[in-house]
Amino acid sequence: MVTLPYSDRLPVPVLAAVLDEVTNSYKFYWFLAILEWVREEQTSLLPLDALLARMVARVWYPTNYFRLSFGKQDRLGTIAIRLGEKSGLPMDSPRARVIEAAQGHLREKDEVGREISSLADFVPYRFLRPFFAQTLRGAKDWEVNRHIRRLAESAFQGSQPCLYRFVEVPQPAIELHPDWLAYLRQHLAILTGFCLWHLVSYLQRNNPNVPNIAGKLFEPQTRDLRLARHFWNLVLSQSGSITCIYSGQLLQRENFSLDHFLPWRFVAHDQLWNLVPTPKAVNSAKGDNLPDPAYLEPLARLHYQAVQAAVRTPQAVSLLEDYVLLFKVSALSDLEVMPFQLFRDTFQKEIAPQIQIAANMGFAVGWRYTS
Numbered sequence: 001m002v003t004l005p006y007s008d009r010l011p012v013p014v015l016a017a018v019l020d021e022v023t024n025s026y027k028f029y030w031f032l033a034i035l036e037w038v039r040e041e042q043t044s045l046l047p048l049d050a051l052l053a054r055m056v057a058r059v060w061y062p063t064n065y066f067r068l069s070f071g072k073q074d075r076l077g078t079i080a081i082r083l084g085e086k087s088g089l090p091m092d093s094p095r096a097r098v099i100e101a102a103q104g105h106l107r108e109k110d111e112v113g114r115e116i117s118s119l120a121d122f123v124p125y126r127f128l129r130p131f132f133a134q135t136l137r138g139a140k141d142w143e144v145n146r147h148i149r150r151l152a153e154s155a156f157q158g159s160q161p162c163l164y165r166f167v168e169v170p171q172p173a174i175e176l177h178p179d180w181l182a183y184l185r186q187h188l189a190i191l192t193g194f195c196l197w198h199l200v201s202y203l204q205r206n207n208p209n210v211p212n213i214a215g216k217l218f219e220p221q222t223r224d225l226r227l228a229r230h231f232w233n234l235v236l237s238q239s240g241s242i243t244c245i246y247s248g249q250l251l252q253r254e255n256f257s258l259d260h261f262l263p264w265r266f267v268a269h270d271q272l273w274n275l276v277p278t279p280k281a282v283n284s285a286k287g288d289n290l291p292d293p294a295y296l297e298p299l300a301r302l303h304y305q306a307v308q309a310a311v312r313t314p315q316a317v318s319l320l321e322d323y324v325l326l327f328k329v330s331a332l333s334d335l336e337v338m339p340f341q342l343f344r345d346t347f348q349k350e351i352a353p354q355i356q357i358a359a360n361m362g363f364a365v366g367w368r369y370t371s
Helices: 012-018 026-040 048-065 075-087 095-108 111-121 123-136 141-155 178-186 188-206 226-239 280-286 293-310 321-327 332-337 340-360
Strands: 045-047 164-167 173-176 257-260 275-278
Touching (some): 026 123, 048 075, 075 095, 095 111, 226 275
Antiparallel strands (some): 257 275
16 A cells, blocks of 8 residues: 655645545546646646646546446546547557647537536546535535635645645636645655556456556557567477467468467556467457457467477576466476366466456457458
């Protein structure tokens, strides 16, 4: 559990409480947008439109690219999907382009722009509500925003200031209190980690059993498959030949592509047990589809052949770590003597449920290769 650094001048426990027991993702992404502004800009005035565009850009990849669910009550993920539909941006667009697109819709005040802008009607206020929990107890919902504006202005001059107050000139914005701004700058990494820890917990509740949630919060990075290529080249040199499990074509050293059997957008990792050598055309044809379950047996047989070939080489320890973790064995010798039936059953027990989870998230199922 991440804790926040103490301050004798600021109500830090209240800030920590803001992210407790949340029912949607708005507060996480609002705070991350503030922290991002503090990291990149020098001013204490944060324009609302700039923060809202950053919020939408941060949720772009978890929703549009990785297909994570934010829950039925959470509009932020829906807004990011709507932005993708209206802007025509590819789902792996650079973050700066997503921010630019969101800001463009905000300036145009079109349908998507109004949806983004509507977040300002409650997110900045509800974030501050724990700072005034006692005072606001019993307040009618329609009065809360007005009360929070007044209380934030008053607290700005007090001994226990809230994080920010609201200003309208030269444009609608929040102004960070000087002491809080100094605190955010000093502890930026810890605060970011604290917020992300809570966000991951929130997303795990809404995406049970989905792998690698933490790896799906950010813009996808360029993947490095050099180790995997070395592994399969070694297997080819040891085995003499292997065939593509989808097409049956013979594969040759240095002349193959690597396919993620479970799509990378679902697993967000490059572990060897999920990688399959294929001809480039076959890999392109499969894309992000989920293979037909009929391929599970050939997949297990191919990896069994690969492990048996690699385990007898000097590089075995470094190359087979992913399999050691998958099969929960204590030594490479356990892999070497493992009968195929046990290998296959363990392999399928790991992958088959993930195919169903990915299907539930909307990945296309039942793909089969046709030449």
